[in-house]
Amino acid sequence: MKVAVDTSILAYAEGVDGADHRRRAIDVIKSIPAHNIVLPAQVLGELFTVLLRKDRRPADEARLAVTWWMESYETAETSPAVLAAAFSLAVDHHVQVWDAVILSVAANAGCRMLLSEDMQDGFTWNGLTVVNPFRPVPNILLAMAQAEAH
Helix, strand or coil: CCEEECHHHHHHHCCCCCHHHHHHHHHHHHCCCHHHEEEEHHHHHHHHHHHHHCCCCCHHHHHHHHHHHHHHCEEECCCHHHHHHHHHHHHHHCCCHHHHHHHHHHHHCCCCEEECCCCCCCCEECCEEEECCCCCCCCHHHHHHHHCCC
16 A cells, blocks of 8 residues: 655654654654655655754755655655646645645555645545544554555
8 A cells, every 4th residue: 555654754753853753753654665655745845844944954964864765765746737636625625735735646646545643634535545643543544554564
């Protein structure tokens, strides 16, 4: 099962919000087979900004971190058709446009799930479901994705 990862999860994995968040994010990412993980290009751009502004990393270090993620996992681009679908999603479901871009890219890449702590847990669109990997009650989709690693 293909799984997209949102900015907050990658930022946590980079240690932006402390050691506990970092450990939890890395554990979630490592629990899914690497070949099933997709990173929307929008997420990588947002991660670069978070590393610069929130984590106050030098630009070359932020670039190095984002490049590592790009080289380690599949990256999905934003095409004009995906962007048009994102605009419809934003209008029809009142989703913030940049979140809609991430959702649209992930759905277009064939992802069944988007791991995000920031978007509405359980929101489903075009076969893609948003899952908060840190919620206390485990999600069945996440458990299925993790089972593929074993």
